[in-house]
Amino acid sequence: xxxxxxxxxxxxxxxxxxxxxxxxxxxxxxxxxxxxxxxxxxxxxxxxxxxxxxxxxxxxxxxxxxxxxxxxxxxxxxxxxxxxxxxxxxxxxxxxxxxxxxxxxxxxxxxxxxxxxxxxxxxxxxxxxxxxxxxxxxxxxxxxxxxxxxxxxxxxxxxxxxxxxxxxxxxxxxxxxxxxxxxxxxxxxxxxxxxxxxxxxxxxxxxxxxxxxxxxxxxxxxxxxxxxxxxxxxxxxxxxxxxxxxxxxxxxxxxxxxxxxxxxxxxxxxxxxxxxxxxxxxxxxxxxxxxxxxxxxxxxxxxxxxxxxxxxxxxxxxxxxxxxxxxxxxxxxxxxxxxxxxxxxxxxxxxxxxxxxx
Numbered sequence: 498x499x500x501x502x503x504x505x506x507x508x509x510x511x512x513x514x515x516x517x518x519x520x521x522x523x524x525x526x527x528x529x530x531x532x533x534x535x536x537x538x539x540x541x542x543x544x545x546x547x548x549x550x551x552x553x554x555x556x557x558x559x560x561x562x563x564x565x566x567x568x569x570x571x572x573x574x575x576x577x578x579x580x581x582x583x584x585x586x587x588x589x590x591x592x593x594x595x596x597x598x599x600x601x602x603x604x605x606x607x608x609x610x611x612x613x614x615x616x617x618x619x620x621x622x623x624x625x626x627x628x629x630x631x632x633x634x635x636x637x638x639x640x641x642x643x644x645x646x647x648x649x650x651x652x653x654x655x656x657x658x659x660x661x662x663x664x665x666x667x668x669x670x671x672x673x674x675x676x677x678x679x680x681x682x683x684x685x686x687x688x689x690x691x692x693x694x695x696x697x698x699x700x701x702x703x704x705x706x707x708x709x710x711x712x713x714x715x716x717x718x719x720x721x722x723x724x725x726x727x728x729x730x731x732x733x734x735x736x737x738x739x740x741x742x743x744x745x746x747x748x749x750x751x752x753x754x755x756x757x758x759x760x761x762x763x764x765x766x767x768x769x770x771x772x773x774x775x776x777x778x779x780x781x782x783x784x785x786x787x788x789x790x791x792x793x794x795x796x797x798x799x800x801x802x803x804x805x806x807x808x809x810x811x812x813x814x815x816x817x818x819x820x821x822x823x824x825x826x827x828x829x830x831x832x833x834x835x836x837x838x839x840x841x842x843x844x845x846x847x848x849x850x851x852x853x854x855x
Contacts, residue, residue, distance in 0.1 A: 502835030503538045505764045505843035513543040513701060513735050514564065519573035521559050529809045533559040535759040536573070541752075543701065546729065546736040548750030548767070550743055550782070554805065555756040557739045558602065561705045564737070565597050566590050578701050595625060596701060598672035602708040604665035608656040614641070614667055615652035621675040636678060640670040643731075644724060662717035665709060666724065676702045677732050704729075705737045710745060722749055743786055747771055752841075755779050758808060758816040761835070765842040775844040775851040777821050815847065823848045 506515065521534040534556040541547045549557050563570040566582055575582045577597065582590060601607040608617055615637055622633045638648035644666040656664055706725065710718040726749065729736055740746050746753055747767040755763040755776065763776040774780040805820075806812055812819050818828040825848065833845040838853055 501536050501538075501760070501832060502845065504835045504837060506538055506540050507542070509542070511542050511544075512540050513545075513578065514541040514703060514737075515574075515576040516540070516560075516564065517574045517576075519560065519563055519575070520571045521556070521563050522571045525809065531809050532759050532811060533808060534563065534570070535811070537756070537759070537761045539754050539761065539764065541703070541735055541737060543735055544733065545751045546738055546749055548746035548753040549737060549739045549756060550741060550746045550753060551756035552741060552782075552805070554758075554808065556759045556808075557741075557756055558707050560756070561599065561707050561737060561739050564703075564705060565594060565599055567599075577703070595675055597703045597705070598676050599705040599707060600665070600668050600672055600709045603712060604661055604668050604709075605656060607668055608664055610656055613653050613655055614646075614659075615648075617656075618667065618671050618674055621671065622678065625675065625678070627678075636674060637670075640674050640677075641667070643673065643728065644670045645720075646670065660717075662713050662721065665713065665721055669709075669721075669724070669728070672704060673728065673732065676704060676734065701735075702732070703735050703737065705739070707739045708741070709738075711740065711742070718745065725749065743771070743782055755782065758806060758811055760816055761845060762817065763844045763846075764835070765839070769839065769842050773839070773842070773851055775838045775842065775849040776846050777823055777848075777850065778817050780850060 503517065506517070517538045518536050519534055519538070520536055523531045523533060525531050537560065539547065549560065551557055562568070564575050566575070569583065573583070577593065580593075582593060585593065615634070618637045618640060619633050622636060627633060637652070641648040641651055646663060646666050651659070651667070656667070659667065709725070710721050713721060722745065725736070728734065738746065738749055750767050753765060753767050753770050754761055755778065757778050763770065763774070763779045770779065771783060774783055806816065812829070814830055814832055815821070815828040818824045821828070827847050831847070833847050835843045835845045836853055838844050838849055838851045844851070
C-alpha cells in the first residue's frame with residue numbers, strides 16, 4: 498500500500514495547499530525514532546474539503562499539525578498560498594497562522610478550564626485586533642451565535658459547565674474568530690452557497706479539523722458536521738477533515754486520502770473510493786464499518802495477522818505487506834508508487850483491486 502509519488506497532485510492556481518514529501522519523525526530515546534509521517538504528498542484546492550482517513554496511529558493528526566508548523570516537519574515542503582512555510586521565520590509563520598486554524602481532537606481539554614468562554618473566544622482578537630473592547634465583545638457574540646451557542650448564557654461560564662458538543666462549538670468559534678476577522682465578518686453570512694463552493698473562489702483560509710466529532714454522541718456528531726458545512730459555505734473556507742470514521746468522511750469531503758503507518762495508499766473522490774476501492778487496506782477499512790443489521794454475518798478473515806507494525810521499525814517495501822493477503826516478494830523489496838487507476842483515482846499498490854489506467 499503505502500508508497501510515495503506525486504501522480505495525484507493537481508496543477509492550477511486554485512490549489513491552496515500543496516504538501517510534498519512530508520516527513521515527521523520523533524526521537525523516543527535509546528536511538529529509536531518514530532517515523533510518524535514518511536514522505537507523503539497531497540494538495541487541497543481552494544474551497545475544497547480533503548478528508549484524511551486511517552486507523553489510529555497512522556499519522557493523520559501529525560500531518561495536520563505539520564501543515565500549521567506545530568511542530569515544524571523534519572523535512573518536505575508545505576506550500577500555502579504560493580509560499581513554502583518551511584522557508585519562513587517564526588514570526589512569519591505566526592503571521593501566516595492567522596489564515597490557518599485548527600480544531601483539536603478533544604474539545605474539552607483544548608479549552609482553558611480557568612478562563613471564561615468569552616475570554617477564550619476573544620483571545621485571538623486581543624492579539625491581532627481590533628483593540629476596542631466593545632468591538633471585540635460584539636465579534637465574540639457574533640461568532641458564538643454563528644455556531645449555535647447563546648452568547649448571553651455562555652459568555653461568563655467556564656468550559657466544564659458545557660457538554661462535549663457545546664465545547665466543540667466553542668472551539669470552532671475560537672478558530673473562526675481568527676479566520677473571519679480579516680475584513681469579512683459583516684458580509685460573511687450573506688454569501689450564497691453556490692458562490693462560496695465554487696472552486697478557486699474561497700478566501701484562502703484553511704480550517705484543519707482534527708477528529709472534531711470522534712468524542713461526541715452520534716446525534717451531536719450530525720449537528721457538528723452540519724454546522725461545519727454551513728460555516729464553510731458561509732465563510733468560504735477550505736477544510737482538511739481528519740477522521741477514522743469513513744462514514745463521516747464520505748459525507749463531508751470532496752476528496753479523500755487514505756493513510757496507513759505514515760504513508761498514503763489511495764486518493765479519490767468519496768463516491769469512487771467507497772464504490773471501487775483499489776487498495777486492499779481501503780477495502781479493509783470499508784469492510785470494517787459496522788452495519789446496523791443483526792442478521793449480517795461478520796467477516797473475521799479480512800486481515801492477515803492483524804497486528805499493526807511499529808512506526809519506529811516499519812516493514813520494508815510496502816508497509817501494509819505484513820497484513821495483506823495479496824502480498825508477493827515484490828511487496829517486500831520495492832515501495833509502490835502512486836499511479837492512476839481511474840479519473841482522479843490513485844493508488845500506491847503493486848497488486849491493486851482495480852486495473853491500473855493507461
